[in-house]
Amino acid sequence: MLKKEKSDVKNPTRRDFLTTATGAVAGAGLVGACWPFIQSMNPTMDVLSKATTEVDLGVIKPGESKTVEWQGKPVFILHRTDKQIDEMRASNGGKDPIEDEKRVDVPNWLVVVGLCTHLGCVPSRKEEGWLCPCHGSVYDNSGRILKGPAPTNLERPPYQFLSESKILIGNNKV
Ligand code: FES
Structure with a gap:
């Protein structure tokens, strides 16, 4: 009897073939049936484009602040003057102390979410x-x-410099 089983493994029967083929077809069908559901979990192009905001810094003069929208929130971008940088570097702030260096990627540019950390005004x-x-x-x-x-201090959004005069606010890795 053991001998027969061994030979069955070596020489698959038509039934073995049909079992394997049916399993493969059922697996493919399951993946196909789930595909629309899996796809629906991916963000649409519309959502992706709203996830990030590209800002041209060239239009913001030293000392000026511009407010842009990112994911429905205001973001303040301040082009700091050398005097403002020196003033900010001279202290660690108030009740949520931190060095100014840790608040900016480039000293001249402060980028913060424009919502008060009390109740969101x-x-x-x-x-x-x-x-x-x-x-x-x-x-x-700062x-x-x-x-x-x-x-707490105004929140820093994720952002990166695309060039000296352009930033991308938000995380474009989805
Ligand atoms: S102080 Fe800004 S919301 Fe209260």
Whole structure:
């Protein structure tokens, strides 16, 4: 009997072939049936284009701030002057202390999400930083909280320099 089983393994029968073929067809059918579902989990081109925001820095003069939209949120981009950089490097901020060097990738450019970390209002631009109109939180030109109820500094979004005068806000690796 054992001898017969050995020979069966060496010489697959028509039944073995049909079993294997049926399994393969069923597997392919399952993948085919699931494909639309798998595809539906991929982001559409529309979503991908909104996931990142490309910004031309060339139009922002030294000392000026521009607000752009990224994923439905305002992002402040401040072209800092040498004087502003020196002022920011002279302190570590207020209640959420951190060195200015850790707040920027390039000293002249500050990029922060423009939502107050207290309750999410959009702070207004002042020469010395930003003032939240809702409850008076004050942020400096490094986006660090100086006073008011906001607990933390303005958030830094992910971004990268595409060139000296262009940044991409958001993570383009999906
Ligand atoms: S939301 Fe900005 S201080 Fe309250």
